[in-house]
Amino acid sequence: MDQLREIYQRLFDRYGPRHWWPAETPFEMAVGAILTQNTNWKNVEKAIANLRAAGALSPAAICQLERAELERLINPSGFFRQKAERLQLLSCYLRDHYQGRLVSMLRQPLEPLREELLALKGVGPETADSILLYAGELPSFVVDAYTGRLFSRLGLLSGDEKYAQIRNYFSDRLPPDVALFNEYHALIVCHCKEHCRKRPLCAGCPLGEICRYRQQNP
């Protein structure tokens, strides 16, 4: 059985569908993607709740907010100065080019759209792929720190691959299936939060028998 399929199946059997991305609209999802950069999701939830309470979960609203007020609303998510700038850059870009509608921007072919997102300051490869996959429902595999860490421990990656190499590793071995990509990335995150942090925690790991790390550190 294909290794990536087996790993996916084991994770799915253990954790079940993750129902990602938790957001009411594509734009809210993109906001979450920026706010969660190197940040615990619990902190992001607080910031999004503040934005919702302030009626500020639309591109138009975020464009119009004073920078200091936006910083105050997203303060719990950390890095609030740069994230406030990033949110306003994205929002104003949507206002100026897509009538303030992210879904209009997302109705384009994947690759040029990905380049367009990456050209925005504050949108790197993981944020872009998250928006493409979870807001745009386009088959762009999302890589994060957990992905490299987990698959290195499994012995399938060396650990020094760059983002594009890891993304290609999955893209080359999986069908471009949006539902599969969606669930796979979410399952990797869910799994790593329990079993694959920097400190080893192997007891009960659903990948136990196929994890090289565990075999080498019994």
Next chain:
DNA sequence: GTCCAGGGCCTAC
């Protein structure tokens, strides 16, 4: 008190 979190930008070499 220390470490870490669903990264990305900027600068120096």
Next chain:
DNA sequence: GTAGGCCATGGA
């Protein structure tokens, strides 16, 4: 082209 510093909050 890449290693290192920086950004900031809150929970474990």
